[in-house]
Amino acid sequence: MDEVAQLIRKTFAEMFPDAHCELNHQNPFELLVAVMLSAQTTDKSVNKVTPKLFTKFKTPKDLASAEVIEIQELIKSLGLYKTKAQNLKKMATILVEEFNHQVPSEMNSLLKLPGVGRKTANVILSVVFNIPAFAVDTHVERVSKRLKIALETDNVLNVEKKLQRFFPKEAWNKLHHQMIFFGRYHCLARNPRCETCKLKEVCKYYQELKNL
Ligand code: SF4
Numbered sequence: 001m002d003e004v005a006q007l008i009r010k011t012f013a014e015m016f017p018d019a020h021c022e023l024n025h026q027n028p029f030e031l032l033v034a035v036m037l038s039a040q041t042t043d044k045s046v047n048k049v050t051p052k053l054f055t056k057f058k059t060p061k062d063l064a065s066a067e068v069i070e071i072q073e074l075i076k077s078l079g080l081y082k083t084k085a086q087n088l089k090k091m092a093t094i095l096v097e098e099f100n101h102q103v104p105s106e107m108n109s110l111l112k113l114p115g116v117g118r119k120t121a122n123v124i125l126s127v128v129f130n131i132p133a134f135a136v137d138t139h140v141e142r143v144s145k146r147l148k149i150a151l152e153t154d155n156v157l158n159v160e161k162k163l164q165r166f167f168p169k170e171a172w173n174k175l176h177h178q179m180i181f182f183g184r185y186h187c188l189a190r191n192p193r194c195e196t197c198k199l200k201e202v203c204k205y206y207q208e209l210k211n212l
Helices: 003-015 028-037 043-056 060-065 068-075 081-098 107-111 118-128 138-146 156-166 169-185 204-210
Strands: none
Touching: 003 169, 028 043, 028 081, 028 118, 043 068, 060 081, 068 081, 107 118, 118 156, 118 169, 138 156, 138 169, 138 204, 156 169
16 A cells, blocks of 8 residues: 555544444345435435335335335435335345345345446445445545546546555445545535645645645
8 A cells, every 4th residue: 555545544544433334224125225215315315214214114025015106205305216216116126036035245136236336236245244345426436536546537437446456455344434424524525624634735636726
């Protein structure tokens, strides 16, 4: 690991030692549902709808048997709720029919589920199964690009690969949460807190701002 990677890791660890998944869940199935619901919406909004949703649909079988309209009703405060409701039902049906009612622990199997992309699959692998993975959400992508870990032109998959090369594998799971916290609470999309940031010297965004 080079010096910049060490500095970033140390800074994240000092700022967010307890970074964790902020989607409320009690089991792998609930986390999968919550991550699917979190597409293009905040964890806070998801946490508002999941208590009722999880009370009504406790298992993949419950959700697979539900009417899409019932699911829609419970998640309609979220963006894309119609598509999300359809995907939830289809996902639950596949869990029941192909995965013995369980959330699978392999990337390829997870990617077979409707509404599940690499980000969601990586969250499940790391949070549920403790398998090293680096989920790239909007915060991780923005921070990676500002800190020159990835290029502005990189797509999400390239960002993921570059993060995996940049940091040691054993650190990925913790760093993923710390990077989300860093992006969510410090290096905000608009008005990042650059003046108090310990990563100014290695930050492309800050250096460009200074040269304006
Ligand atoms: S200097 Fe500013 S833009 Fe760069 S990492 Fe820190 S908060 Fe983010």
